[in-house]
Ligand SMILES: [Zn+2]
């Protein structure tokens with residue numbers, strides 16, 4: 344398995360491509376604001392994106408998923424609780440002062456407990472509401488090793504905003520405590536923005552999770 348994370352778009356959203364190198368099958372996480380970059384990387388490596396999954400429906404994460412799907416032919420998935428937010432893409436674009444990408448019909452839903460597979464890749468879906476109602480994290484599993492992709496739920500030393508509609512700080516902290524902190528201290532965490540961290544470092548030092 345190979346996991347590549349790289350920032351895309353004006354808000355430097357961390358996009359991740361995870362691939363099973365044997366079969367060449369891949370899952371793209373939050374690639375909608377990096378259509379060219381994601382497509383170029385897939386082509387360069389000879390990987391095929393089976394699934395285009397999203398931690399939530401903010402424009403920097405979901406962006407122009409319709410065009411990404413045209414390039415990759417992957418299935419685009421989102422948690423249903425974020426579908427109303429996805430419909431506000433045009434409004435989100437005006438906040439950023441960018442052109443609005445089209446809202447497209449997605450191919451399916453992500454739900455807590457779902458297991459996504461592409462080749463030997465395995466992603467467990469964890470519903471972690473709080474930043475948005477439909478925010479999810481992904482546990483990328485290979486053998487005994489797990490990497491957590493936490494979107495805008497958990498950052499290194501911080502947590503995502505909870506004031507963007509319909510959620511509270513208690514929601515996001517509860518999601519982190521019940522869905523993410525049960526993982527071992529050594530578990531790497533790749534957040535939706537900024538540097539990587541581990542569950543142990545966040546458990547010990549993240550001010551939102553202490554006390
Ligand atoms: Zn967000």
Ligand SMILES: [Zn+2]
Nearest residue numbers: 401403495535
């Ligand atoms: Zn974001």
